[in-house]
Amino acid sequence: MSPRARLALLAAAGLALLPGAAATLGGLPAFGSRIAEYGARINALVPGERHVANMVSAINFDLRGLDTLGEEFMLLAAITGTVVLLRGRRGEGMTDRAMRRPGRAVRPQTEAVVLACRVAGVLTALFGLYVVLHATVTPGGGFQGGVILASATLLVYLGEGYVGWRDAVRSHWLDAMEGGGALLFALCGLVPMLVGAAFLQNVLPLGTFRDLFSGGLMLVENLGVALAVTGGFTQLFLEFMEETRAADGPEEPGEDSA
């Protein structure tokens, strides 16, 4: 289909959908007028029932923990797919040493960059840990903190160079973090069943409201998510970065089976 015909088709489809979309937009509750009853009930009940201050974490790890378990495995599957696609082409044998393309200049970082990255990297990692650990108290949680922690590893790359980064970040550790995090979350679902509770039921002591150790089982699930997200996203960075090192000449025959 030519681009012009495709755009014409899109315009026709848009025109056909426009009345429905306009009716839907008009039928929605006026912006800012009220919130859904489910959310209002959660806001009213959960601080007392679960001793946590962060409602979003309470939904993710307790009330709708099963959905987060599914999301966790979706994350695992997407990252596994990414890694398989990239590594299948490149081969797995060379994943733990820094490859360098012959002929590409290695420019040493200036001292200012190294210093700034060492300072900012430590601070970023600390902030990531803070966001992870305070999931049930203040805004944040395993997903957000995990991404911040993964970003901190990129500052290691910026400051120490590629070889230093590969020395610090080991691929199989990342695999273990990613899979182990998902496993930890799954175990959080299964272990309560051993003591006669329901799947993912919050059986641990709930702790004190507004305290770091509040929320019971949520803290463990949050840790699993943080591990999986940190490992998974760092793995993504690593695989994409390794891709820029791969030779871009014609491939050897027989390597093309991926």
Add this chain to the structure above:
Amino acid sequence: MSHAMDVLPYAVAAWLFAVGLYGIASSRNLIHLVGCLSVCQSATYALLLGLGYRWGSVAPIFYDHPPGTPAVDPVVQALVLTDIVVGATLTALLLVLTVQVYKRGGSLDPETLRPMRGGRTPDSAPTSGSKAAP
């Protein structure tokens, strides 16, 4: 607040989605296409957060405010969190597919995409002629 403000966030969401969709349909570069998909997805953030907002409410975190303070809907915020995580990994997966398409065909233009043949080596597939010969 005027009537326009009542629907403005939803209109922004619809506009973002439409712009992203137009970009996808008219894209001549797969990386640009992945970016357009992210724009489409931003529309869902705007829609969900708009649906869960209420004037005069605080964030659903009861640390500085005592429980019972009117707060916005936490369910849609949790949904948006899921949405962002899914979006990030999906973008990574699509970019990897883009890398593979470029390696196979030597082009990022979706117009030049052809169905894959069953051949296991590039030599047995006559359509991969655009690959640079050594």
